[in-house]
Amino acid sequence: MTTPPPSPPTAPRLRPAAxxxxxxxxxxxxxxxxxxxxxxxLTTAQVFDLNQSLLDEATGVTRPLIDEIAxxxxxRAEYENGSPAFVRQIDWLTTKGYHYIRRTKxxxxxxxxxxxxxxxxxxxxxxxxxxAVEKGVATLKSTLPMLExxxxxxxxxxxxxxxxxxxxxxxxxxxxTGKTLNAVGLLEAFQSPExxxxxxxxxxxxxxAQIRIDPDAFAPxxxxxELGEPMxxxxxxxxxxxxxxxxxxxVQMTALSKVLQLNVNVAYLDGRNSNGLVDFVEFRSxxxxxxxxxxxxYRPGHYDILVDSE
Amino acid sequence: xxxRLRRVNKEIADxxxxxxxxxxxxLIDESPFHLKGIFPGPEGTPYxxxxxxxDIIIPESYPFQPVKMKFITKVxxxxxxxxxxxxxxxxxxxAWSPVLTLKSTLISLQxxxCSPEPNDPQDAEVAKHFTTSKGSFEDTAxxxxxxxxxxxxxxxxxxxxxxxxxxxxxxxxxxxxxxxxFEALGFQRGxxxxxxxRLNYRGKNVTQISEDxxxxxxxx
Numbered sequence: 001m002t003t004p005p006p007s008p009p010t011a012p013r014l015r016p017a018a019x020x021x022x023x024x025x026x027x028x029x030x031x032x033x034x035x036x037x038x039x040x041x042l043t044t045a046q047v048f049d050l051n052q053s054l055l056d057e058a059t060g061v062t063r064p065l066i067d068e069i070a071x072x073x074x075x076r077a078e079y080e081n082g083s084p085a086f087v088r089q090i091d092w093l094t095t096k097g098y099h100y101i102r103r104t105k106x107x108x109x110x111x112x113x114x115x116x117x118x119x120x121x122x123x124x125x126x127x128x129x130x131x132a133v134e135k136g137v138a139t140l141k142s143t144l145p146m147l148e149x150x151x152x153x154x155x156x157x158x159x160x161x162x163x164x165x166x167x168x169x170x171x172x173x174x175x176x177t178g179k180t181l182n183a184v185g186l187l188e189a190f191q192s193p194e195x196x197x198x199x200x201x202x203x204x205x206x207x208x209a210q211i212r213i214d215p216d217a218f219a220p221x222x223x224x225x226e227l228g229e230p231m232x233x234x235x236x237x238x239x240x241x242x243x244x245x246x247x248x249x250x251v252q253m254t255a256l257s258k259v260l261q262l263n264v265n266v267a268y269l270d271g272r273n274s275n276g277l278v279d280f281v282e283f284r285s286x287x288x289x290x291x292x293x294x295x296x297x298y299r300p301g302h303y304d305i306l307v308d309s310e
Numbered sequence: 311x312x313x314r315l316r317r318v319n320k321e322i323a324d325x326x327x328x329x330x331x332x333x334x335x336x337l338i339d340e341s342p343f344h345l346k347g348i349f350p351g352p353e354g355t356p357y358x359x360x361x362x363x364x365d366i367i368i369p370e371s372y373p374f375q376p377v378k379m380k381f382i383t384k385v386x387x388x389x390x391x392x393x394x395x396x397x398x399x400x401x402x403x404x405a406w407s408p409v410l411t412l413k414s415t416l417i418s419l420q421x422x423x424c425s426p427e428p429n430d431p432q433d434a435e436v437a438k439h440f441t442t443s444k445g446s447f448e449d450t451a452x453x454x455x456x457x458x459x460x461x462x463x464x465x466x467x468x469x470x471x472x473x474x475x476x477x478x479x480x481x482x483x484x485x486x487x488x489x490x491x492f493e494a495l496g497f498q499r500g501x502x503x504x505x506x507x508r509l510n511y512r513g514k515n516v517t518q519i520s521e522d523x524x525x526x527x528x529x530x
Contacts, residue, residue: 155320156373156409159313194313197374201408239400242407244374 066117066190067103069307075101088276089269093297093306096278098267100307101297108245111296111303112203115256115264116164117190118294118305123171124181130172137168139261143206146259150212157205163198201244203256208241210255221251247301250281257283263293267306270299314372318342321412333416335366343368347379347416351459356451357385357423360459364419365395366412376406377415386447386454386483388428388437397422398432435507439483443513450483457481482507488516497528 072094079086102117104110119136126132140161147157167189170181179185189195211218215233222236223229225247231239240246241255248256257264264283273279282293295306319342325335334348347364351357363382369375379402381395389398399422401410410418431437440447455461457476479486482503488511492502505527509519 152409153324153411153414155317155324156411156414159317160408193371193374198313201374204407205409238407239405242409243405244407245404 063103063105064191065105065107065193065196066113066187068187069100069102072099072101083271085271085274085276086269089271089273089278092276092278093267093269097308098295098297098306099309102305102307104302104304106302108247109197109200111248111252112200112207112256113190113196114296114303114305115260115262115294116199116203117186118296119260119262120167120171121183121186122294123168124183124186133168133171137165140165140168143209143259146209146213147205150209152205152209157202160198160202160205163195164202167195167199203260204242204244206259207248207252207256208237210259211237211241211251218251218255225249248303253281253283257285261285261287263289263291264296265293266296266298266303268298314368314370315342317373318368318412324411325413328413331413331417333413333420335412335416338365343372345412346382347412347419349416349420351455351461352420352424355424356448357387357455357459358461360455360461362419362423362459364416373408373410376402376410377412378402379415379419384454384458385423386436386451387423388426388431388433388440389422390436391433392436393433396432398427398430435510438510439512442510442515446483446512450480453477453480478503483512485512492524492528495525495528501528 072090076087076090079090102114104113104117123129123132123136144154144158144161148154167181170185172180174180181189190199211222212233219233222231222233224231224236225240236251241248241252253264253266256262262283263286266281266283268279268281284293295308297304297306322335322342322345325331325333332350336346336348338344338346345366345368347366349362349364351360351362361383362385365380365382367378369378380397381390384392384395386392390396397419399418401407401415401418426437426440428437428440436447439450452461478500479489484503484506488506489499489502492506493499505524509515509524509527511519511524
């Protein structure tokens, strides 16, 4: 999905002195960032989007939904003239064996897209892919009644399920092209908006359903991300889980790792640790607690995939 | 088949099979992506008894992008433009989720009629009317339902008037006595209605707006 281009700033309107306004109120969409916007009023996600769009504009790049794997040094290069604290943290990650990243578009779906990609890729590279797929599809199938139980209408989610299931099945069963899924095919699938966004939506619905079926576990942690006020389960799920392009936070990560039975590590690259260490937040939901976790890299307002390989 | 068309076809079929909701979806022309939604006004509100038509446009990237909806039937409500039918509702904008459907969105419009949000208005004038004098607002909304949506009107009150059957004073949510008062000063009736409506000359506001102020506006 592409983020709509920012609309140009509008000229100030003169108010008639005596009469109250007769026009309709302007339609309130998401807060538009203009050259007059005070940076300090923006959320971290907005600051990230702004940085990213300025960077993309400057370099003439349209970032794909998910990118080719790239050495982590490319990320380091972006901070070399900026924040020494980030550079130190990136170097620390390198010493821990994380040499590559796979970047995602900063459209608010980056957490779900990163997890989805890493989750499918993991099955593709499993020692026994047939077994991994069989297990994965079984877990996924069991989520269908769960989504209906929390009140989603089947016709509104079955298409998204089908896209994800057939991608998993294609790891072992040849597709129409006569080939099974390989690295190129996987990247193509995740770069195609229809496939990629269908999978993102399905993961959002799974996350929401997990929160809705276990409200006691999540209710104390549901706060409005900008106002900080406590929220009802249903309202939180509708506005900050199911809605498109909404950032994920700790609650969503916990719920998604639980429903997909995944171990996930999130490396927090925030430039805060003066010793250059990076904190990992761990989510452990795999039946085998020692299963190697999927690794994500968090920078304020954004998630990418972190790849540990030689 | 294209995924958007497959989804829309399923939604239309589902709505056809569900008689209980009272929601209908019909084609406007040959395009399956330009539709008309129809729902009854909710009971216990000024919209009860009316039938409301909604123009529906399914965008290219549906269901990843929200459906576009606006009222075809004129509605007197703080979150609906009384002129254009444009709707202020979060799920039609940044709270859209692909798990929502045409039917569930129309049901949300129906609930919006039950619970106006004057603090996030689409029609500022109507919102002011609502906040200043809820009773008078409800009379006007009921009258609009009768005139535009085929509603029964307010029981026991004769709303019939001469000419085209519309009482312009009631349409604007004003008191006949106030309009008569300024018309008697020699101003054209239509202009008086327009100015009093814009000044929100209703309820307790009447005592706060001086006659001179009204006349000043009328002379502009």
